[in-house]
Amino acid sequence: MTFRRNARLDPGQVRDLRGGGGGRGLAIGGGGIGLIVALAYLLLGGNPADLAGLDPGAGQQVESSALAQECRTGEDANQREDCRIVGYVNSIQSFWSQEFGKVGGEPYQPADTVLFTGQVSTACGAASSAVGPFYCPADQSIYIDLDFFDALQSRFGAQGGPFAEAYVVAHEYGHHIQNLTGNLQPGPGQEGAEGRAVRTELQADCLAGIWANHAAETGFLEPLTDEQIAQALDAAAAVGDDRIQEKTQGQVDPESWTHGSAAQRQHWFSQGYRGGTTADCDTFAGDI
Numbered sequence: 464m465t466f467r468r469n470a471r472l473d474p475g476q477v478r479d480l481r482g483g484g485g486g487r488g489l490a491i492g493g494g495g496i497g498l499i500v501a502l503a504y505l506l507l508g509g510n511p512a513d514l515a516g517l518d519p520g521a522g523q524q525v526e527s528s529a530l531a532q533e534c535r536t537g538e539d540a541n542q543r544e545d546c547r548i549v550g551y552v553n554s555i556q557s558f559w560s561q562e563f564g565k566v567g568g569e570p571y572q573p574a575d576t577v578l579f580t581g582q583v584s585t586a587c588g589a590a591s592s593a594v595g596p597f598y599c600p601a602d603q604s605i606y607i608d609l610d611f612f613d614a615l616q617s618r619f620g621a622q623g624g625p626f627a628e629a630y631v632v633a634h635e636y637g638h639h640i641q642n643l644t645g646n647l648q649p650g651p652g653q654e655g656a657e658g659r660a661v662r663t664e665l666q667a668d669c670l671a672g673i674w675a676n677h678a679a680e681t682g683f684l685e686p687l688t689d690e691q692i693a694q695a696l697d698a699a700a701a702v703g704d705d706r707i708q709e710k711t712q713g714q715v716d717p718e719s720w721t722h723g724s725a726a727q728r729q730h731w732f733s734q735g736y737r738g739g740t741t742a743d744c745d746t747f748a749g750d751i
Contacts, residue, residue, distance in 0.1 A: 465625050465691070466537030466550050470683045474530040476556060477549045480579045481527065481609075537683065544609060545578060547625060551632045552576045554683040558674050559640060566644060566741050574598075574639045576605045576632070596631055598638035600647060605635040620710070621701035624694035626687070630732070631698065633674045637667030646747070656717040656724075661704075662746040664722040665731040668699060669744035672735025692736065699732050700725035727751060 530549060533539065540550035556573055563571035577583065582591040586602035595614075596607045612631070616623040641647040641663065653660045675695065679686045700706060703725030705715045722728070731751075734743050 465547070466540040466684055467682065468536065468538040468541070470537035470540075470550070472534050472536060472540060472546065472549050472683075473553050474534045474546075474549050476552050476573065476575065477530055477534075477545075478575050478577045478604075479527040479530050479545070480525070480577055480583060482580060540683075544612075544628070547628065548576065548578065548607070548609070548632060550683050551629045552636075554678055554681040555633055555636045555674050557681040557683070558677050559636065562673075562677075562741075563640070563643070566640065569643075572603065572643060574603045574605060574636065576607060576635075578607055578609060580608055580610070596635055598635045598642070600638075600642045603639060603642065605632070605639070607632070607635075615698060615701060619701040619707070622694065622697045624691070624697075626691035626694040627698035629675070629678075629691075630671055630695035633671035634667045636674070637670030638663075640670055641666065654719055654721055656720050657751065658720070659747075660721040661723045661727075662751060665727055665751055666744050666746040668723075668728050669731040669735035669746065670741070671695075672732040672737075673739055673741065673744065675732075675736045676739035695732060696729045699728040703728050723751070 530545060534543065534546035534549045537550060539546040541547070556571075560571040560573070563569070577585075580592070582589060583606055585599045585604065585606060587599040590597065590606065592608040592610060595611050596605065598605050612623065612628050615621045615627060615631075621627055638647060646666065647663065655661070675687060675692065678684045702722065704720040704722050705717075705724040708715045708719075717724075723731075731744070731746065737743075
């Protein structure tokens, strides 16, 4: 059991646009490597339409109210994947609403999570499921097609599990924290093993680990188990640049990295999880 059965969920933090986006399924470019390029581009303020080949006006969808009726308690989150995402979002935002004043000195600004299928229209442009989960700074929202979690196992070789999903959601909220604190900025030296894009991604991993350290304190989740942390670490490794390049290209090219190696991603999530403070997550200074 992941969630406390009687925890009260707030589905208002998640917008449900599933069902009207032009079809399901993930067509990740280049056998998977396109996800890495696309995510780095998006989080740095790029237009998803440039990557997805979509009309920026495409993907208009009607919001469903089903989550409000079906995702009310932690028990619902233990039974349904979409309710589980609601629970993770609630816990993550509860933590950062308390913690953010220590980080940025300003009140935390909540971010919506948007569930969609096929394609979606965002303030960053139109995007398809091919780009995977992403954060759009222009509308301060996280976008997720739940089919990605199947692809994480079938295409990226992750073991999966509920807390692999939690890691992905918490990582995207890490980008939201970076945006609020001014760390989500384009600059010189983006690509490469020591580039700013990699450092940005690794900090988001670390921020996800901080939340995991405090997750049970938010009142939504039971104390985390070693197995759950292992699921998060396995997911982090599965989307490491070296792991994906080896799988899709047969060779590793650190000069083209945008997210960091499997070992780096595991290290920085663990760094945040062990330390539990943002002081443990300065990936922009020194070696990574």
